[in-house]
Amino acid sequence: MLTAVLSGFGGAIAAPWLHRLAPRHAGWLAALLPFVLMIYFISLVPTVAGGEALRFSYAWVPGLGVNLSFRIDGLSLLFALLITGIGTLVLIYAGGYLANDPMLGRMLTLLLIFMAAMLGIVTSDNLIGLFVFWELTTISSYLLIGYKHEYEKARKAALQSLLVTGIGGLALLAGIVLLGQITGTLELSEMLKRGDTVRAHPLYSSILALVLFGAFTKSAQFPFHFWLPGAMEAPTPVSSYLHSATMVKAGVFLLARLNPVLGGTEAWQLLLTFFGSATMIVGSFLAVQQTDLKRILAYTTVSALGTLVMLIGVGTDDAIKAAMVFTLGHALYKGALFQVTGSVDHETGTRDISHLGGLRTAMPITAAAAMLAALSMAGLPPMLGFIAKEVQYKANLSEPILIGVALLTNILTVVAASFVSLRVFTGQPVHTPKHAHEAPLSMWLGPVALALGGLGAGLFSTQIGNLLIGPATGSVLGKVKAVELVLWAGIEGAAGQALALSGVTLLAGIGLYYARSIFPRIAAATAPLAALGAESWYHRTVSGMLLLAERQTRILQNGYLRFYIALIIITTLILTSLMLLVGQVTITMPQNWTDVRVYELAVALIILSATAFVLRATSRMAAVVGLGFVGYGTALTFLLFGGPDLAITQFAVETLSAILFVLVVYRLPRFGNLSSVSARLRSAALAIAGGALMTILTLIALAEPTESRLSSFMAENSQSLANGRNVVNVILVDFRSFDTLGEITVLGVAAIGIYALLKLVVPSEQEPRVETDGSLDGKTEGVPRERTEVIDA
Amino acid sequence: MEFIWAIVIGALYAAGLYMIMRRSIVKIILGLALLGYAANLLIFIVSNLTRGNPPLVPPGATAPIAPYADPLPQALILTAIVIGFGVQAFTIVLFRRAYRSFGADDIDELRTTER
Numbered sequence: 001m002l003t004a005v006l007s008g009f010g011g012a013i014a015a016p017w018l019h020r021l022a023p024r025h026a027g028w029l030a031a032l033l034p035f036v037l038m039i040y041f042i043s044l045v046p047t048v049a050g051g052e053a054l055r056f057s058y059a060w061v062p063g064l065g066v067n068l069s070f071r072i073d074g075l076s077l078l079f080a081l082l083i084t085g086i087g088t089l090v091l092i093y094a095g096g097y098l099a100n101d102p103m104l105g106r107m108l109t110l111l112l113i114f115m116a117a118m119l120g121i122v123t124s125d126n127l128i129g130l131f132v133f134w135e136l137t138t139i140s141s142y143l144l145i146g147y148k149h150e151y152e153k154a155r156k157a158a159l160q161s162l163l164v165t166g167i168g169g170l171a172l173l174a175g176i177v178l179l180g181q182i183t184g185t186l187e188l189s190e191m192l193k194r195g196d197t198v199r200a201h202p203l204y205s206s207i208l209a210l211v212l213f214g215a216f217t218k219s220a221q222f223p224f225h226f227w228l229p230g231a232m233e234a235p236t237p238v239s240s241y242l243h244s245a246t247m248v249k250a251g252v253f254l255l256a257r258l259n260p261v262l263g264g265t266e267a268w269q270l271l272l273t274f275f276g277s278a279t280m281i282v283g284s285f286l287a288v289q290q291t292d293l294k295r296i297l298a299y300t301t302v303s304a305l306g307t308l309v310m311l312i313g314v315g316t317d318d319a320i321k322a323a324m325v326f327t328l329g330h331a332l333y334k335g336a337l338f339q340v341t342g343s344v345d346h347e348t349g350t351r352d353i354s355h356l357g358g359l360r361t362a363m364p365i366t367a368a369a370a371m372l373a374a375l376s377m378a379g380l381p382p383m384l385g386f387i388a389k390e391v392q393y394k395a396n397l398s399e400p401i402l403i404g405v406a407l408l409t410n411i412l413t414v415v416a417a418s419f420v421s422l423r424v425f426t427g428q429p430v431h432t433p434k435h436a437h438e439a440p441l442s443m444w445l446g447p448v449a450l451a452l453g454g455l456g457a458g459l460f461s462t463q464i465g466n467l468l469i470g471p472a473t474g475s476v477l478g479k480v481k482a483v484e485l486v487l488w489a490g491i492e493g494a495a496g497q498a499l500a501l502s503g504v505t506l507l508a509g510i511g512l513y514y515a516r517s518i519f520p521r522i523a524a525a526t527a528p529l530a531a532l533g534a535e536s537w538y539h540r541t542v543s544g545m546l547l548l549a550e551r552q553t554r555i556l557q558n559g560y561l562r563f564y565i566a567l568i569i570i571t572t573l574i575l576t577s578l579m580l581l582v583g584q585v586t587i588t589m590p591q592n593w594t595d596v597r598v599y600e601l602a603v604a605l606i607i608l609s610a611t612a613f614v615l616r617a618t619s620r621m622a623a624v625v626g627l628g629f630v631g632y633g634t635a636l637t638f639l640l641f642g643g644p645d646l647a648i649t650q651f652a653v654e655t656l657s658a659i660l661f662v663l664v665v666y667r668l669p670r671f672g673n674l675s676s677v678s679a680r681l682r683s684a685a686l687a688i689a690g691g692a693l694m695t696i697l698t699l700i701a702l703a704e705p706t707e708s709r710l711s712s713f714m715a716e717n718s719q720s721l722a723n724g725r726n727v728v729n730v731i732l733v734d735f736r737s738f739d740t741l742g743e744i745t746v747l748g749v750a751a752i753g754i755y756a757l758l759k760l761v762v763p764s765e766q767e768p769r770v771e772t773d774g775s776l777d778g779k780t781e782g783v784p785r786e787r788t789e790v791i792d793a
Numbered sequence: 794m795e796f797i798w799a800i801v802i803g804a805l806y807a808a809g810l811y812m813i814m815r816r817s818i819v820k821i822i823l824g825l826a827l828l829g830y831a832a833n834l835l836i837f838i839v840s841n842l843t844r845g846n847p848p849l850v851p852p853g854a855t856a857p858i859a860p861y862a863d864p865l866p867q868a869l870i871l872t873a874i875v876i877g878f879g880v881q882a883f884t885i886v887l888f889r890r891a892y893r894s895f896g897a898d899d900i901d902e903l904r905t906t907e908r
Binding site: 560561562565566569589592595596597600601604607608611612614615620623624627630631634637638640641642643644645646649650653656657660661664665668674675683684686687688690691692694695698699701702708710711714715716718719720724725726727728731732736739740743746747750751753754757758760 | 794795796797798799800801802803804805806807808809810811812813814815816817819820821823826827830831833834835837838839840842843844845846847848849850851852854855856857861862863864865867868870871872874875876877878879880881882883885886887888889890892898899900901
């Protein structure tokens with residue numbers, strides 16, 4: 001089971017290889033993997049249809065309750081079959097569609113990664129696992145939409161979908177964490193039994209909002225529907241797979257999955273039916289206004305997703321059954337139609353319906369598949385789409401508003417179906433940019449297989465109902481449910497009313513198709529509404545955030561080192577003084593503060609005056625000498641207070657660094673005052689404040705007793721344990737020898753760095769750079785730039 | 794007696810902070826060195842300052858004769874001095890490298906990666 005889910009990632013690694021070895025057959029070869037997986041999942045059908053749920057669990061992060069656990073029930077299996085089945089056809093199709101693309105290997109890799117991630121979503125039993133796979137589909141969707149990354153439009157669309165679904169993903173994660181805390185488990189199989197606890201919990205509404213936000217963004221529900229048509233920048237195999245058949249249904253899947261936990265409340269019903277209905281109407285209404293085949297299909301996908309959300313919201317047995325049938329039917333016909341669109345685009349060079357017509361003679365097989373799929377989309381018998389529409393009407397019969405919404409949507413869907421079939425393939429042939437001819441086998445196999453799937457599922461609806469739809473409906477409802485799915489339900493009662501509604505739908509749809517000249521006018525009339533839509537808010541938010549980032553970066557990250565240092569000093573000053581004030585720390589003078597000997601005072605004065613000299617030095621050499629005096633003064637201090645080792649080291653280091661300094665800087669010109677007087681005064685004020693703070697902190701620290709058992713332990717045991725009489729040395733090489741080892745390592749690294757810097761020769765520096773401009777913001781006081789080599793390496 | 798050292802430490806910190814806020818890279822390196830002295834002295838001063846006796850065990854004894862200076866901070870400071878030297882040597886050579894590339898002792902010249 002783990003192998004089944006994760007094998008896609010392995011296949012993804014192998015795909016570029018396959019493409020290099022067998023460029024002409026890479027698609028076919030890559031398709032073997034999902035095909036085998038599909039066979040595997042088909043083999044599970046009898047078990048799952050028997051009402052069993054298969055569960056496999058592997059510990060992942062047991063400390064956090066995160067397991068890599070998988071569970072296959074009816075709902076998972078329905079989706080898994082769709083993912084692997086359509087995946088097989090899409091990979092074959094991609095091989096043909098991008099046959100001459102050198103990047104085909106990458107496309108196959110991404111598609112396989114996506115497939116594995118999607119399988120992970122639908123089979124995960126652990127919600128954190130589900131979330132990880134959820135985000136993986138977001139990322140692979142981003143990469144696939146941006147596949148033609150040399151086009152700015154593709155990059156923007158990719159980013160848009162990533163941001164919209166990514167934000168939704170974060171909300172979902174928050175919802176999952178809350179759910180886990182309330183129910184005490186992250187395993188779905190456990191959580192599904194604790195729905196009552198969740199629904200009664202005060203945090204229920206927050207969880208609902210978070211989860212719905214995640215699901216709605218992923219499944220392109222109004223008002224987040226705008227990213228999906230944008231995603232049509234992706235190559236057609238991607239649109240067919242991710243953005244119609246599978247990924248966008250992940251949100252719907254999640255709602256169905258969590259229905260036993262979150263569903264059944266008034267809020268759930270209201271939100272889902274409202275947003276679902278709004279999405280249905282907006283999607284189908286925008287669909288018929290488009291002329292680009294892919295955008296027509298994209299908007300009908302939006303409306304189909306709305307239908308699914310609405311049905312889950314209604315939540316009755318009939319509605320859930322309708323949702324499951326519709327999921328299957330929609331995936332079959334929409335996958336087929338997208339691939340048809342890709343073939344038409346590929347063979348004619350356009351996918352604008354106003355430049356297409358009469359392709360049935362040039363592309364007979366594709367045309368047949370398109371017609372068949374469009375029949376299913378329009379909901380005509382004997383296709384599965386017909387059954388889906390019938391059960392949908394039946395489920396909504398008691399709700400007049402929902403019937404109205406469904407009727408309107410379905411009528412417009414009929415129109416859209418006619419656009420993508422009748423408009424393109426019938427009538428007089430028109431001139432197209434490329435001379436049209438039939439697509440290769442790899443590109444008509446998918447549409448034909450999917451369209452025939454829709455037909456077969458309609459004809460064998462009883463078996464499909466028993467084996468797939470029934471178990472899936474049962475897992476959504478959380479109870480075993482026998483589903484009767486029949487092509488012909490008769491004309492009595494509810495079935496008859498549904499049939500009548502279907503008739504109205506079809507007649508109105510065909511009527512509108514012939515009156516299609518009104519759609520451009522409606523489009524023109526409603527165009528101003530777009531300015532109020534969510535997409536414009538998206539753009540405003542994104543550009544606002546960019547502006548904010550730019551401004552704060554310009555202020556905080558301005559590239560001036562002294563600014564950063566000043567910021568650090570100011571922050572430290574403020575925070576420390578606040579703590580001192582809040583904690584009411586009193587500063588006490590050390591008791592024996594007048595106990596100073598003359599030579600100590602002399603050393604202190606040496607250090608102070610040498611420091612002042614360093615500050616005021618106008619030549620680098622003088623400054624280095626002054627620094628040396630400070631260092632020697634420090635060493636004397638160590639010597640006075642019982643630290644001869646420190647003193648010796650400090651003397652040695654001081655001498656060495658003075659030599660090093662002199663070697664490097666002795667040829668440099670005198671110091672200039674690069675900063676203005678006011679800048680120097682500001683720095684001085686800050687520095688004095690910082691120094692004063694350090695003095696205060698020192699006094700505070702001195703007031704605290706510093707009894708350390710460690711020091712006396714080391715002093716008393718250095719002779720007996722380490723046979724050394726110099727306690728400091730014993731500490732360094734024995735008690736704390738690992739510190740010393742680290743210190744030596746640091747020195748070694750520094751030495752290597754110094755060596756590398758000395759030996760580094762940048763070719764462009766063979767000729768010294770000529771400085772002509774004094775572009776130092778006018779603050780320069782004419783520092784002469786010396787360009788001679790300082791030292792020869 | 795610690796009081797005057799507290800003043801010295803404050804002065805060294807102030808000088809070091811002032812120097813690292815300058816534009817001249819050499820001054821920044823000098824400032825880092827001053828901050829190093831300040832930090833070493835700080836550790837030294839706040840840990841039981843003792844005149845005279847270094848932490849050495851006389852021949853025949855098993856422990857240093859009290860009162861002796863605290864050996865532990867000394868070990869820390871010794872490490873700090875040596876590391877500080879390593880850092881200082883590296884920055885000096887880095888400065889030399891930068892000076893050869895840019896021909897100026899001005900950190901503002903290094904604001905961008907453009908040449």
